[in-house]
Amino acid sequence: MADLPDAATCYELLARMALIRRFEEEAGRQYQRAKAGGFLHLAIGEEATIVGTTSVMREEDLLIGTYRTHGHAIARGTEPKRVMAELFGKVDGTSGGRGGSMHIFDAEKRFMGGYGIVGGNLPIAAGLALASQYKGEDAVTVCMFGDGASNTGNFGETMNLAALWKLPIFFLVENNLYGMGTSVERHSAQTDLSKKAEGYGISGTRVDGMDVIAVREGVEEGLQLAREEQRPTVLEAFTYRYRGHSAADPEVYREREEVEEWQHKDPIETFARRCVEAGVLGEREVQQVRDAADETVKAAVEFAEASPEPELATMYEGLYARTEADGWYAVDERSPEPHRGEREDEIPQAAHELAEAGAAYAEEPAGERPNPATHGDAQEGTEPRVSSEDGT
Amino acid sequence: MAELRMREALRDAMAEEMRRDESVFVMGEDVAVFQGAFKVTEGLLDEFGERRVRDTPISENTIVGMGVGAAMNGLRPIVELMTVNFSLLALDQIVNHAAAIPYMFNGQARVPLVIRMPGGGGHQLGPTHSHSFEALFLQVPGLLVACPSTPADGKALLKAAIRDPNPVVFIEHESLYGTRGEVPEGDGEPLRFGEAAVRREGEDVTIVGVLKMAQVAEKAAEQLASEHGVGAEVIDPRTLRPLDLDTILASVRKTNRAVIVEEGWPHGGVGANLATLITEQAFDYLDAPVQRVTGADVHMPYSKRLEQAAIPHEEHVVSAALATLKGAR
Numbered sequence: 001m002a003d004l005p006d007a008a009t010c011y012e013l014l015a016r017m018a019l020i021r022r023f024e025e026e027a028g029r030q031y032q033r034a035k036a037g038g039f040l041h042l043a044i045g046e047e048a049t050i051v052g053t054t055s056v057m058r059e060e061d062l063l064i065g066t067y068r069t070h071g072h073a074i075a076r077g078t079e080p081k082r083v084m085a086e087l088f089g090k091v092d093g094t095s096g097g098r099g100g101s102m103h104i105f106d107a108e109k110r111f112m113g114g115y116g117i118v119g120g121n122l123p124i125a126a127g128l129a130l131a132s133q134y135k136g137e138d139a140v141t142v143c144m145f146g147d148g149a150s151n152t153g154n155f156g157e158t159m160n161l162a163a164l165w166k167l168p169i170f171f172l173v174e175n176n177l178y179g180m181g182t183s184v185e186r187h188s189a190q191t192d193l194s195k196k197a198e199g200y201g202i203s204g205t206r207v208d209g210m211d212v213i214a215v216r217e218g219v220e221e222g223l224q225l226a227r228e229e230q231r232p233t234v235l236e237a238f239t240y241r242y243r244g245h246s247a248a249d250p251e252v253y254r255e256r257e258e259v260e261e262w263q264h265k266d267p268i269e270t271f272a273r274r275c276v277e278a279g280v281l282g283e284r285e286v287q288q289v290r291d292a293a294d295e296t297v298k299a300a301v302e303f304a305e306a307s308p309e310p311e312l313a314t315m316y317e318g319l320y321a322r323t324e325a326d327g328w329y330a331v332d333e334r335s336p337e338p339h340r341g342e343r344e345d346e347i348p349q350a351a352h353e354l355a356e357a358g359a360a361y362a363e364e365p366a367g368e369r370p371n372p373a374t375h376g377d378a379q380e381g382t383e384p385r386v387s388s389e390d391g392t
Numbered sequence: 393m394a395e396l397r398m399r400e401a402l403r404d405a406m407a408e409e410m411r412r413d414e415s416v417f418v419m420g421e422d423v424a425v426f427q428g429a430f431k432v433t434e435g436l437l438d439e440f441g442e443r444r445v446r447d448t449p450i451s452e453n454t455i456v457g458m459g460v461g462a463a464m465n466g467l468r469p470i471v472e473l474m475t476v477n478f479s480l481l482a483l484d485q486i487v488n489h490a491a492a493i494p495y496m497f498n499g500q501a502r503v504p505l506v507i508r509m510p511g512g513g514g515h516q517l518g519p520t521h522s523h524s525f526e527a528l529f530l531q532v533p534g535l536l537v538a539c540p541s542t543p544a545d546g547k548a549l550l551k552a553a554i555r556d557p558n559p560v561v562f563i564e565h566e567s568l569y570g571t572r573g574e575v576p577e578g579d580g581e582p583l584r585f586g587e588a589a590v591r592r593e594g595e596d597v598t599i600v601g602v603l604k605m606a607q608v609a610e611k612a613a614e615q616l617a618s619e620h621g622v623g624a625e626v627i628d629p630r631t632l633r634p635l636d637l638d639t640i641l642a643s644v645r646k647t648n649r650a651v652i653v654e655e656g657w658p659h660g661g662v663g664a665n666l667a668t669l670i671t672e673q674a675f676d677y678l679d680a681p682v683q684r685v686t687g688a689d690v691h692m693p694y695s696k697r698l699e700q701a702a703i704p705h706e707e708h709v710v711s712a713a714l715a716t717l718k719g720a721r
Contacts, residue, residue, distance in 0.1 A: 062465070094498075095496060095497050095498040095500070096498040098495055098496050098497075098498050099496045099497060099498070103496045103497065105496075105497035105498075105500055105501065106500070107497075107500040107501060112461075112464065112465075112501070113493075113497060113501070115489075116488075117484060117488050117489070120457070120484060120485070120488060120489060122454070122457070123453060123454040123455075123456070123457020123458050123460070123461065123485060124457050124458070124460050124461035124464070124485075124489065125461060126454065126457070126458045126461060127457060127458035127459060127460055127461020127462040127463070127464070127465070127469075128461040128462070128464065128465045129461075130458055130461070130462050130467075131461065131462040131464075131465035131466055131467045132465065134417070134443065134462070134467060135466065135467075153453065154453060154454060154457070157449070157451035157453065157454035158454050158457075160449055160451065161448070161449065161451065161454055161458065164449070165446075317498075317499070318494055318495045318497075318498045318499035319494065319495045319533055319534055320494070320534070320536075320558050321494065321499070321502050321504075321556075321557035321558050331634065331637075333665075333669060335672055336672075338673075
């Protein structure tokens with residue numbers, strides 16, 4: 001087993017993981033309360049893979065992930081309250097309420113986004129790396145994706161180009177054993193995903209994704225190869241999400257015992273225990289970390305609650321970069337009057353009234369939101385609501 | 393002024409912008425050593441080297457996606473797709489990523505990417521190399537869509553596309569690459585997107601022609617004048633998003649009649665869209681239903697005879713224009 005780093009680093013690793021855990025638990029709760037909408041993909045159980053990776057990245061390095069990236073942004077330094085506000089669809093969210101849970105982004109922290117299309121982030125990652133190389137910068141792009149994405153055409157195309165052009169990129173497969181509800185054995189002919197890019201000239205290794213120190217070591221090596229030798233590699237981290245694929249997941253594809261077995265290997269509990277046993281951290285510090293996480297997340301919810309809803313007049317903002325022909329690009333041709341967009345005074349009264357009428361449909365009874373996966377299946381009043389507190 | 397072919401004008405636009413801005417580079421299938429499937433990138437490798445003129449594997453979605461990523465990280469990539477049909481392999485990156493990213497990340501990321509693609513029929517390239525997808529890209533918010541018909545516009549619009557901070561789908565027509573036209577010498581100025589050109593003035597009917605059909609419309613207008621005594625006003629929109637609807641509406645309010653000519657399919661086409669806009673916004677000025685002239689509702693056939701029958705020609709435009717005038721004279 002790899003040695004523990006210094007006490008300050010251990011404290012920081014534990015604090016980040018605990019913060020992500022607490023954030024995700026609360027996000028799940030807020031989803032129950034219908035404060036967050038859509039699909040909600042939680043990374044509870046995967047904290048060591050996330051924090052182990054970001055903890056050895058340099059500030060200038062770029063990170064790009066999937067639709068399960070609340071934790072990745074937080075690990076990169078994005079304020080949890082801004083991620084929570086995005087889940088709430090509020091103006092202070094990381095994308096001002098335009099992206100939602102699956103599309104967190106923070107340019108300042110070089111977190112280049114969560115992406116809702118499985119495998120869609122792979123070519124973009126290669127492009128980010130190409131630009132760093134082109135500009136003669138030292139930055140490495142870290143591309144994280146799930147086991148399911150290794151089956152997409154983008155995987156093969158991107159691996160080939162990354163190796164062919166010797167890009168400063170590092171690939172990390174977050175193998176949580178299931179592509180949604182389909183297990184690796186049932187979705188990939190090659191179940192050793194670290195070998196899956198070998199035919200493209202990219203070698204790989206495997207690591208225990210529940211062990212934050214092991215992840216750090218594996219990622220450090222990959223970053224160095226990418227930075228110094230322009231050699232892309234794959235690291236397959238075995239991890240596990242305790243919750244369902246999304247909050248709308250009935251989890252019929254796995255046994256309760258399997259989940260419990262993985263929970264015994266909990267990345268936060270095991271790391272905290274190890275730090276205490278090694279005398280690097282005291283019980284008091286472990287408690288401190290938990291209390292701090294509680295407080296930050298509580299404040300994040302308050303912040304998200306208080307943040308305003310997006311103004312209807314801002315609907316078109318961000319669609320096009322403004323040019324001297326300000327607003328021109330965003331003409332919406334819907335009847336009865338074209339919505340000129342971008343600038344409020346250009347939106348005709350009729351269009352504004354229609355927007356108001358549409359937005360009225362956003363009002364729902366407090367705490368009530370149909371499960372998007374089963375909406376309409378049941379009779380009025382008996383329809384299953386989003387997952388229960390304890391698990392799904 | 394110099395007389396240039398379309399392909400030379402487009403090449404000059406890229407070369408000038410690459411000289412001007414180090415962040416501009418070109419990548420695509422066979423754009424470097426082979427000099428481009430249609431020789432549009434001829435000479436670029438010699439001048440700019442392998443770093444800036446890059447041959448890629450046949451991986452359309454990833455090439456475009458890399459363009460998206462490179463654009464997000466400070467470069468201005470020009471990605472060439474060998475034909476518009478191949479762009480369908482890259483639709484995920486074009487629609488779900490290039491077009492969506494600026495909006496879904498609330499302006500934190502910009503995608504100054506140009507995706508060039510030649511389309512259109514006339515060379516017997518058959519059902520997978522000859523299509524016209526202007527309408528497809530026109531539908532997507534976040535994209536700009538250019539479709540130049542003359543070498544001068546091709547050069548000026550491509551320069552504008554390269555400098556624009558938004559993703560641009562730049563549609564070229566395979567059978568226009570060899571056409572010659574006057575192009576301003578030296579580093580010409582870019583053309584603003586959203587400015588239509590009135591190719592010919594007239595009082596009796598407005599004809600809007602897209603891409604190569606702008607030229608067909610001009611020929612039809614000559615025939616209408618010489619054989620039928622009809623004065624047609626010919627408008628080339630030059631960009632479909634943004635669309636210079638004001639110029640088109642002003643013309644329709646003058647002539648009270650409109651014909652829209654495109655090479656693409658009729659259902660949900662450019663003409664269908666434009667006819668709706670004209671009807672919504674200039675209904676009171678119309679003296680006849682808006683007419684559409686489109687390609688046939690089939691996959692482009694290989695047989696020269698069938699292919700030519702599937703593409704709009706002057707005669708179709710003349711007949712549509714006369715239909716709007718039926719009973720009026």
